Amino acid sequence: MSEQITEHNSPARWLPAENATREINKVLEKPRKVYVTRKVHFNAAHRLFNPTFSDEKNCQIYDVCNNFYGHGHNYELEVTLSGIVDKETGYLFDLKVLKKILEEEILSKVDHKHLNFDVEMFRDTVPTAEVIAVVFWEVLSQKLKTMNLKGVDLYEIRVFESERNIATYRGE
Ligand SMILES: [Zn+2]
Numbered sequence: 001m002s003e004q005i006t007e008h009n010s011p012a013r014w015l016p017a018e019n020a021t022r023e024i025n026k027v028l029e030k031p032r033k034v035y036v037t038r039k040v041h042f043n044a045a046h047r048l049f050n051p052t053f054s055d056e057k058n059c060q061i062y063d064v065c066n067n068f069y070g071h072g073h074n075y076e077l078e079v080t081l082s083g084i085v086d087k088e089t090g091y092l093f094d095l096k097v098l099k100k101i102l103e104e105e106i107l108s109k110v111d112h113k114h115l116n117f118d119v120e121m122f123r124d125t126v127p128t129a130e131v132i133a134v135v136f137w138e139v140l141s142q143k144l145k146t147m148n149l150k151g152v153d154l155y156e157i158r159v160f161e162s163e164r165n166i167a168t169y170r171g172e
Helices: 017-021 055-066 095-110 129-146
Strands: 033-046 071-084 152-160 166-169
Touching (some): 033 095, 071 095, 071 129, 095 129, 129 152
Antiparallel strands (some): 033 071, 152 166
């Protein structure tokens, strides 16, 4: 038997009719700087190899990551934006939009690819986690610039090459 909806148990009882005249998100009257992060995952292969080094030096510096045919990593990528939360929407930036940007600008190009051979943005780089973070920064800051966002900045990019090895870049 369904419970009868009364004035006291109605789930909408805190949304009275005069709601439209109420001030929403008063807590945002004072500008609040917030950081929002979207986390995504991709798999890719790379070979760490600097053609200006000897084979011995490459092997010594990059060790297993110097393997001739490359090897794979399960990468995690975290992209953080910063800025003042919009009083009306309560959003800093719609994370569904950031998700779409990351899919189009990054994941569609790197997921299940060999970074050294398949991915234009890594041409003539040694794709370490540090370099990947910087290259992604360039791609994403360019993209955000074209969107002409007011008061939203790219704050940080973190590339997790493994659970324990992480590179962080903040555009400095
Ligand atoms: Zn590696």
